[in-house]
Amino acid sequence: MKQITLKLYSFNELDKEAKGKALTTHRDLNVNFDWWYDEFEDFIELCSRIGIAVIKDKIKFRGFYSQGDGSGFSAKVDILKLITAIENQSWKDYAPLQEFPFTAPDIDRRVLPLLAKDILPNEPQIISRSQYYGVVVDLGIYVVNEDGREHDNVFEELDKLEEWLRKIAEALNRYLYTTLEKQYDFLCSDTAIKESILNMEYLFTADGRSANYLEQLTKRKTH
Known part of the structure; x- marks a missing residue:
């Protein structure tokens, strides 16, 4: 068994470059529905x-x-x-x-x-x-x-x-x-995407990659 520990960050805790990556990754966040x-x-x-x-x-x-x-x-x-x-x-x-x-x-x-x-x-x-x-x-x-x-x-x-x-x-x-x-x-603007990310409390790795699925996976493993 191998245990890996990762620090996850809210959007506002990321540096400028990581924030840019997070916004680009979620560019379709607000338009993937009607x-x-x-x-x-x-x-x-x-x-x-x-x-x-x-x-x-x-x-x-x-x-x-x-x-x-x-x-x-x-x-x-x-x-x-x-x-x-x-x-x-x-x-x-x-x-x-x-x-x-x-x-x-x-x-x-x-x-x-x-x-x-x-x-x-x-x-x-x-x-x-x-x-x-x-x-x-x-x-x-x-x-x-x-x-x-x-x-x-x-x-x-x-x-x-x-x-x-x-x-x-x-x-x-x-x-x-x-x-x-x-x-x-x-x-699709940075302003709207950032607002949605904050409202949905998304989490990220330090380099701006989405990490919500990691947190959800951890929760499933502990139940």
């Missing part, structure tokens, strides 16, 4: 304030520093509520400091009563791309009919409305990806 949950919830709530009902299980992302990284989401859109909310900047009731480059749609205002009277199907969608990240939009309008009369001349205005919605969807998607990236960067 760390994005709160960011998803915040995004869903913010969008709900402007008439966009995000489908939670249709949010996706990959990040953050490789070609092809990005995000996407799917949602149902209440166009009339969205127009009013943008005019009133209603999202600021939830996020007062958040700015968006949103403007009212530049369309013939005679289109809006058609929406209000359900003559235009008010079922537009924001759709997450199936193979790549990003979003597309679909107004869900194919035939515009009122009292048996088709409004063929309204489609030019609807094209403008769809383009307006696309810009809003893309701006929101950029916001989503940016908030996820910022949170990821923070969770």
Whole structure:
């Protein structure tokens, strides 16, 4: 039988070099679980304030520093509520400091009563791309009919409305990806990792190697 005695140290007891090694070793400490949950919830709530009902299980992302990284989401859109909310900047009731480059749609205002009277199907969608990240939009309008009369001349205005919605969807998607990236960067920062290490009372060898498993092994051997 051989007995080995090791001194174990808390993070604050390590020298500068050992602390650096400990932080590097635990760089993924705060992101090895569903760390994005709160960011998803915040995004869903913010969008709900402007008439966009995000489908939670249709949010996706990959990040953050490789070609092809990005995000996407799917949602149902209440166009009339969205127009009013943008005019009133209603999202600021939830996020007062958040700015968006949103403007009212530049369309013939005679289109809006058609929406209000359900003559235009008010079922537009924001759709997450199936193979790549990003979003597309679909107004869900194919035939515009009122009292048996088709409004063929309204489609030019609807094209403008769809383009307006696309810009809003893309701006929101950029916001989503940016908030996820910022949170990821923070969770992987020295400050956040150190806080987690201290809260979980991790122990280390003198050179900064994680030693919690050694302490746990010792406890198992003594029971």
